[in-house]
Amino acid sequence: xxxxxxxxxxxxxxxxxxxxxxxxxxxxxxxxxxxxxxxxxxxxxxxxxxxxxxxxxxxxxxxxxxxxxxxxxxxxxxxxxxxxxxxxxxxxxxxxxxxxxxxxxxxxxxxxxxxxxxxxxxxxxxxxxxxxxxxxxxxxxxxxxxxxxxxxxxxxxxxxxxxxxxxxxxxxxxxxxxxxxxxxxxxxxxxxxxxxxxxxxxxxxxxxxxxxxxxxxxxxxxxxxx
Amino acid sequence: xxxxxxxxxxxxxxxxxxxxxxxxxxxxxxxxxxxxxxxxxxxxxxxxxxxxxxxxxxxxxxxxxxxxxxxxxxxxxxxxxxxxxxxxxxxxxxxxxxxxxxxxxxxxxxxxxxxxxxxxxxxxxxxxxxxxxxxxxxxxxxxxxxxxxxxxxxxxxxxxxxxxxxxxxxxxxxxxxxxxxxxxxxxxxxxxxxxxxxxxxxxxxxxxxxxxxxxxxxxxxxxxxxxxxxxxxxxxxxxxxxxxxxxxxxxxxxxxxxxxxxxxxxxxxxxxxxxxxxxxxxxxxxxxxxxxxxxxxxxxxxxxx
Numbered sequence: 001x002x003x004x005x006x007x008x009x010x011x012x013x014x015x016x017x018x019x020x021x022x023x024x025x026x027x028x029x030x031x032x033x034x035x036x037x038x039x040x041x042x043x044x045x046x047x048x049x050x051x052x053x054x055x056x057x058x059x060x061x062x063x064x065x066x067x068x069x070x071x072x073x074x075x076x077x078x079x080x081x082x083x084x085x086x087x088x089x090x091x092x093x094x095x096x097x098x099x100x101x102x103x104x105x106x107x108x109x110x111x112x113x114x115x116x117x118x119x120x121x122x123x124x125x126x127x128x129x130x131x132x133x134x135x136x137x138x139x140x141x142x143x144x145x146x147x148x149x150x151x152x153x154x155x156x157x158x159x160x161x162x163x164x165x166x167x168x169x170x171x172x173x174x175x176x177x178x179x180x181x182x183x184x185x186x187x188x189x190x191x192x193x194x195x196x197x198x199x200x201x202x203x204x205x206x207x208x209x210x211x212x213x214x215x216x217x218x219x220x221x222x223x224x225x226x
Numbered sequence: 227x228x229x230x231x232x233x234x235x236x237x238x239x240x241x242x243x244x245x246x247x248x249x250x251x252x253x254x255x256x257x258x259x260x261x262x263x264x265x266x267x268x269x270x271x272x273x274x275x276x277x278x279x280x281x282x283x284x285x286x287x288x289x290x291x292x293x294x295x296x297x298x299x300x301x302x303x304x305x306x307x308x309x310x311x312x313x314x315x316x317x318x319x320x321x322x323x324x325x326x327x328x329x330x331x332x333x334x335x336x337x338x339x340x341x342x343x344x345x346x347x348x349x350x351x352x353x354x355x356x357x358x359x360x361x362x363x364x365x366x367x368x369x370x371x372x373x374x375x376x377x378x379x380x381x382x383x384x385x386x387x388x389x390x391x392x393x394x395x396x397x398x399x400x401x402x403x404x405x406x407x408x409x410x411x412x413x414x415x416x417x418x419x420x421x422x423x424x425x426x427x428x429x430x431x432x433x434x435x436x437x438x439x440x441x442x443x444x445x446x447x448x449x450x451x452x453x454x455x456x457x458x459x460x461x462x463x464x465x466x467x468x469x470x471x472x473x474x475x476x477x478x479x480x481x482x483x484x485x486x487x488x489x490x491x492x493x494x495x496x497x498x499x500x501x502x503x504x505x506x507x508x509x510x511x512x513x514x515x516x517x518x519x520x521x522x523x524x525x526x527x528x529x530x531x
Binding site for chain 2: 049051072074075076077078079083085089090091092093094102103105106107108110150
């Protein structure tokens, strides 16, 4: 599903974020990528959504080699990968419904179809009663659920979650992790970048540990060891 | 697909305009001020042109014929002058008319009245009052009057008195035109820079939003179009507001200035009415282009996500 082969990324002038990293993730897996700040976790996400290009190596998602992806192909890639960020990245002037619908509108889905799909996804994340609220009228957990709904709207094969619980309290963190597990049960590959030890240890799923840009450990059922 | 994207672009543009209403109002207001200053310049231009025109219109050349010149001869001269491309109008005043005017003008002067009574006949000759099409045409007309066949019939002509005034007016008009051209160019440049910057600032406040749009897979044109539409909408509303606010001001100025142009056809509102499409159409087109280009340039900075 996701293949990073000997990928290196160096930020100017000479700060290596990822050094010769090889990571293979199979369809349907739930993988946590852990590591300290500056270990290269977020760089992996940024490479996978083609926000930055690698300096060396090869990256492919679902058989699509995105190593040298052209700028006009980037929107197509992003419509096929669901991404959730720590800071939610919602559009502040759009309602919950509009934020989720926007991901469909960008790919030209007709209005009728949007009106059909969006409520279904909002039902999955339990936000049916808040469709007309603006992001600033929601709690942190609710905002993250909107972001997850938006990420799921295209029924992606892969969901990338970059520190999805970083801004949440314990209760909301539990809700979001349960939601991600539910999504994974439906068959979506989930890649979660986190430095939350408790979550990783409780999950008992595959853990990839990064340390200063290197893949330090890759355990089938792992623990947060740093 | 294209229709969907186009319609959504317009809807998003309208939504964004409404949901950022204060920013939108501020943008419209700045564009409105810039356009108002351009319209004031047009107004000043019209007033200046009218003022110069009014003075020019009062200038003519009076040719006084000798009393013994026959009317038929003067009619010949009149016909010849009227045939000239430089001449706008030739008015004939007979010797009787001139005497009657002179008598009327000096009716309170007893000495003149007595002298006129003592004279057996009419001492005055006929007059031709010549108006040129343009101030620059007077020397050519004077050249025609210098022709020996006409010059022999003339007792006096008053062009020499006007020559100085004509030269002065021409020089003032030329200077005013040059100054207005420079001021207009500076004003328009300032207006363009202000509008350009206003649109850029408006888009700067949306940079986070643009990044999010990119991250969820929006194509560049899908992101650009609503902003361009919003900028165009702001321009259209500003032109509309200018039309609404300018006309009452024009009417007010018209009433106030009318007394300065007594006897001269001065119509400020009429000028804007008869050139409505050119004046406001050009402003609309220009502002749409400026706003769209500003939006395009400003957005391109934030599209590399």
